[in-house]
Amino acid sequence: MLKRLRIKFIAVIMSIVTVLFIVIFGLVLHLTKQNMERESLQLMRGMAFRPMMSAPMHKPDKMPENIRLPFFTVLIDEYGEIAAFGGDYFDLTDKEQLRDLVDAVNERSKETGVLSEYDLRYMKADNGRIKTIVFADISSEKAMINGLIRNSVIIGLIGYAVFFLISLLLSKWVTKPVEKTWNEQKQFIADASHELKTPLTVIMTNAEMMSDKSYSENDRDGFTKNILSTSKRMRGLVESLLELARLDNNKAQIILxxxxxxxxxxxxxxxxxxxxxxxxxxxxxxxxxxxxxxxxxxxxxxxxxxxxxxxxxxxxxxxxxxxxxxxxxxxxxxxxxxxxxxxxxxxxxxxxxxxxxxxxxxxxxxxxxxxxxxxxxxxxxxxxxxxxxxxxxxxxxxxxxxx
Structure with a gap:
């Protein structure tokens, strides 16, 4: 019974720890991902809606200083001509690939989203005759999230092992009073059985001797007295046991x-x-x-x-x-x-x-x-x-x- 009790205690503790780890690490991952996505969208929005030059299809003379993410911008005029700029981080000379990116974005109704097959986040903006699409690379975000997941798993496994050892020690400490009570109860039952066995044996022996007609009347009277005295002692034992049981269960009527x-x-x-x-x-x-x-x-x-x-x-x-x-x-x-x-x-x-x-x-x-x-x-x-x-x-x- 004590072994099962310890197992249940450990199972409850580890279940609580598991739920806590899932909630904590899940929130950390979710909030980290949201913060990175929000910062990325803010930078992309700053790029998409900044004032354009009079020559719409020319690269701006000056890039915003607060733009730090790897990104590039695609401009589409009213005739469908495409121009792209964004530094040396991307190869923007492949017009066919740029056209595929623009088509993939146009297929989507949302103003912002992710092209998972290209590891790019996009944001659409309409600046009059020119449509602007800002693309930001999210491979670094994914790598950071994956690293965070990996670290969370490692920390979780280490924490899980530590909490398992702690719960193992706690289970022994928590069940120690139960073990003591259980052992005392077993000892109590064994002792009570032993004490009851002796008078019962005396009563049974005297009763058998009384039924033997070879004994005289005086002998039988002696057997009767033995049975009576032993029964009284046995009744005293039973009353004492009942008194202890009432006190243990707080059912004894204590009138203060x-x-x-x-x-x-x-x-x-x-x-x-x-x-x-x-x-x-x-x-x-x-x-x-x-x-x-x-x-x-x-x-x-x-x-x-x-x-x-x-x-x-x-x-x-x-x-x-x-x-x-x-x-x-x-x-x-x-x-x-x-x-x-x-x-x-x-x-x-x-x-x-x-x-x-x-x-x-x-x-x-x-x-x-x-x-x-x-x-x-x-x-x-x-x-x-x-x-x-x-x-x-x-x-x-x-x-x-x-x-």
Whole structure:
């Protein structure tokens, strides 16, 4: 899929570049050709309509100084006699060829035009009894246009190659987030399938054993309890997956309101105190009062519960878990620190990934590694930050929310 996406991106970029090149070079050629033709016609018009001498069939004594193009003029009197002048650029002694040129011009109704077979542009003028036809050589114009086309093609090919390389690099850069999301999605599906496979296997095995009449009634009751407990854990996993899906699609109902974060954390701590006491740990709170944030009360409570539950599960000594809330500049900083095996910097970054669990947690059968991912998604919805730090035998989770 990513390969096709890159190909489509490159194809779109190169199509745009092709259209731009065609338009730009086409306009340059068109405007250049128009300018050359206009300048040529202006010079020819100056020659065709300049005052004639009294002796009509004689060459003028003085040529206009502004005439620079290779040209010649043919004069035709009322008797059809032809005279031509225009310098040494053309051979004007061949009367038959001059007659052919005059006839070719007379066949055309337009006052100006091009005799492509002769590479000449003509302009007709009627000065009373004498008709004037000015011819200008356009071979230099054609050579210039051809040279411009050749240079445009060369520049276009070079530019095309450069833009192709740039689009190739850009395609990798643009699709990098898509590739990351795609890989995470594949990993997520694989992990979810693996996590669902285990409880399903347990349920199926216990169900098959229940159907075996060789087992006693007490054994069957045990199989039923196993199925029930595994089903509850499986339901918890499915609910967590649905929660993540809603947060990813921005469909989770985030109801923003003014929330007393200090009171919310104090209220959330109360149900956990007996749980920590039963585990032989102390839950201590150091909460600044009067800290309010703009957020969803229930979602923020869910984040606090996730952090407290995480501390309860993974604290490895009968020590104290400390919950702090401080006001820092324009932010509120919540921290939950607990004793445990030190986390590496990589683990502090990866611990918020879905289904990420360290080796010890993988075998406890209590966690699917989705809680911190859900907390991370909720905090991001509140324009906040969540991160982990480890030092001095304590692992601490921090949440920053704007006041």
């Amino acid at each position: 309101a003014d929330v007393d974060l200090s009171k919310l954390i104090n209220d959330s701590i109360l149900p956990f105190e007996p749980l920590f006491f039963e585990s032989g740990m102390e839950l201590a709170a150091d909460i600044d009062n009067g800290i309010n944030v703009d957020g969803d009360k229930e979602k923020l409570r869910q984040v606090v519960n996730i952090l407290l539950d995480n501390a309860l599960k993974y604290s490895d000594t009968a020590d104290k878990v400390v919950v702090k809330l401080r006001r820092q500049s324009s932010e509120s900083i919540l921290s939950v620190s607990s004793p445990g095996i030190a986390l590496t910097n990589e683990e502090c970054r990866n611990i918020f990934k879905r289904f990420y669990r360290m080796d010890k947690a993988r075998n406890d059968g209590q966690s699917y590694g989705l809680g911190l991912s859900i907390a991370d998604s909720i905090i991001k919805e509140h324009n906040g930050k969540i991160w982990a730090e480890s030092s001095g035998g304590y692992n601490a989770f921090f949440v920053s929310l704007p006041l």
